[in-house]
Amino acid sequence: MGTATAIRTQSLTKRFDRALALRSVDLEIEAGAIYGLIGPNGAGKTTLLRLLAMAESPTVGEIYLNGEKLDSRHPNPRLQRQIGYLPDDFPLYEDLTVWDYLDYFARLYHLQGKARINSIHDVLELVNLPHKRHSLITQLSRGMKQRLGLARTVIHTPTVLLLDEPVSGLDPIARQDFRQAIRNLQGLGITVVISSHVLSDLAELCTAVGILEFGYLVENTSLASLYQKLGQQKLVMGTRGSVADLQAALEPFKTITDIQADPASGQIQAQFSGDADQAAEVLRSLVEARIPLYDFHCTQDSLEEIFVKIGHTQPT
């Protein structure tokens, strides 16, 4: 049996006036995955997340959550409890304390008695805010508020977590904390869908990505496949001997192309389309050919480079 599908959409379309914000999106996200949504501003990421969260109704198309159809017009409370949604701009009740705020949402999601109290303790631990539980929300920093928002979103232990730009405006340390919290959630088996412009974070977190452009889902694949398909690897080698010898030793390998040599420094850079074993084979053959190497490493295009390389434009 293959991995279960947490979210599936079928011809998902959303119009605003006559403009199509999403065009027939067919999406599948595996259970337990961290799925990154990438796309330029206005590509439809927020719309897709809002549709998945049932905050909007699709114009056409269907959404399935763990195999059950979502209907935003007549929402099923059982399915609503399986979703946690943290929008880009999430307002808080500034007059409440952290504990009261979480208590309110826990009750909204039907958590009762000890289960509710334990859940509040757990999520406070998860987002590293137990020491602030009696503080008024208005006294929290932006990063803490962001983490509190995440705590509120997961208080009812959803199976699917939808995060829209969750780290925007956070400093590096707060982002790191946030990433750690997301990893912890994945450890609990929660499927996470994140939309973010901070692609380095997504590259670090995600197991799969979807690329949206003009409302079309142009890519929907695992991160490894994406790198393989669109990313480029380079082999960087340095020799204390002859660069020409090194160049000659590389010629038999079909996975190595576009060799660029710099005789002054003794360095060679080449495109490499193989995997780790093939890279090891190259190294072994060079050593056997007695090439005096002082450097041999493989580099990979970042997610950001791949994204830019695809040539996305801002919709008008």
Add this chain to the structure above:
Amino acid sequence: MLGFQLLQTLGAQGVDRLGDWNPQLLREWKGRLKRFPVLAAIGISLLVQGVLMLSSVSMLPGPVVSKDLVVSTYPQFRWDGIAALDSALQPEVTLPDGQTLTLTSSILVERLDQQSPIGGDLAAGEQALQQLQIGDRLIAINGEPVIFNTDDERQQLSFHVNQRITNQLSPISVDSGQGFRDSVELTLLRPDQELFMVSLPRITLTNHHNRYCLYGDSYQGCDVTPDGQFYQIDWRKWYGDGFWAITVAMVFSLMGIGVFLLGSNLAEEKRRGTLNFIRLSPRSAANILAGKLLGVPVCLYLAIALALPLHGFLGLGAGYSIGHGLGLYGAIASQTVVFYLAALLVSLCITHPMLLGLQPWLMAAGVTLFQWIVLVALELPWGLPHIDASGAWLWSVFFSPLVSLAYFAPLTDAAYYEKVVDNLALGLFRINFAEYTVLTVLHAMGWTYLLGQASVRRFRQATRPLLPRALSYGLTLGVMAVLLGLTETDANAYYLDEHLTAIVCLFLVYFTLLTLSLVCDRQTLQDWARFRHTRPKHIRMALWKDLLWGEESSPLLAIALNLLMATILFVGWFFWNYGDRMDTPEALQVFALIVAMAVGSLFFATLASQVVLLLPRKKNGFWFGATSSISAVAFPCLTALLVIAQAEFYPHITTLLGMESELGLFTLTVGLMAMVTTGLGFCHYRQLAISGRSELQHLLKGAS
């Protein structure tokens, strides 16, 4: 958190359970039951109660003081007009100058009053009273014949006679107790007797008047206690007035402040965007809205609860039963829920940022004004318990709990008003308080259901029509049944104009609300036009069914059907009652044209608003409202202008289209309206057709 801590101390488990049942309620309580708001609510409640009670106490008559006292006789007289004397009875009297005169007329004793004196020889007065009877004729006062020469004296005869009597008595001082032995001698004539003399003792009376005094039969001044130091007080009336004052304050606070608080809270949630989170929770909309309704005005409820003991005490003091009190609370509570739900619904519908700020003020002012109008229309401030409304207007009284007060007139007043408080006139009906309470609560329940449905729908999805179309048809039948039924209770040809005005005005209000409840937003209409055919066959309805029952299609056909049903009912009712007036073809023509003009204008306004809705422009709400209003009055105004212009500039034209000129002009404008409506209908169809095109079709046809 004073109040909330108190609550928690009293029953932590109960609070916890309450929070599990309705987290929104607990959240609102936690946010509001804090030290300052709670103390402010208690303080204001006690202050208002104190001010009302002090004001009531200040209105009591107080002790008897000398400035309230007047000189009079015991008994007191009321005199009738001058009556001619039978020639056999005409006495001869001697004037002070020695002349003798035969009296041909005299003044009749009409009434003898026995107001309790503060001081004086009451025993002598009682003796005089034995000698007197109604119908005696006054001949002379202290031997001086009673003759009136001027018209003024004749017109205010009783006053002038009594003045002459008291003028015979020397001024007295009550404090010194001097002069009480003085008396005045009246010479009277009784038809079967000779002239006889009666000696009336001089006494002092109070002429003080106060709402809370007990009066004897004379009503000339307050009754005093036996010791003469204080006035006798009608405590039931005083308690009753206090009860009224607190009820009115309670109703105005609940309506004005409560509606403001709810509107303001919803506006704040919308501004912050927190409402969206609550929307996405698995709690039902009804649960959350109930939490808002019970939680947001909690400090107001607290203030009112603090007034209940005094209110109950005053009510019991006034002689009202506990059942009456509970009925009143039931009526107030049920009507308050209706207004609160309406406030929630309006708040949920308003999205414009500028209106969000104004909305609480406008709603509170509107509701308070409505309650004030009802208060004035019922003439309750003047203590007259009746409902001054008839026909369809009668419906409006069920929207105000103040109507209940008509049953709470002070019981002493009730006796004066022939016990109308037992059975209040409601059109042709006479309903007692129990019937009134049941009717009011049922009426409020109906509105609660409708407004609750609409609020829940709007809460879940901001673009959803407020009411399902299937419900609208039943609602129209119900509304017309109420309007025509209430008019039927007072169906009188003499009041036909008034009745028709009431029906038309109230139907116009209903139709406007109905249209607003059924229309979809532009996006929904565009999506329906574009993607209707892509829906799976098993859920796709036939077009006519979709137009009549669906929620995302153009609402025009549904609105037309509602109008048609209302028109049929109205025409049927009219012919049933006033059919005999339609005895000529011209009368029928006029009636048909008026109905066509009224109904056509309403449909035309709806159609025009739908056309404007689909135009790609900003401020759609403004244009929607402006177009609807202008379109609704356009053709009736045009007709009026044409008729005036014809009379002014072409008076010689007497016939048009083979009819009287006014009728001809009417027919022309109705025809014009039909043509424009058809054209606009085609335009709307085109709009929907263009909206239904795919991107490819748009590209190919060059339309956008």
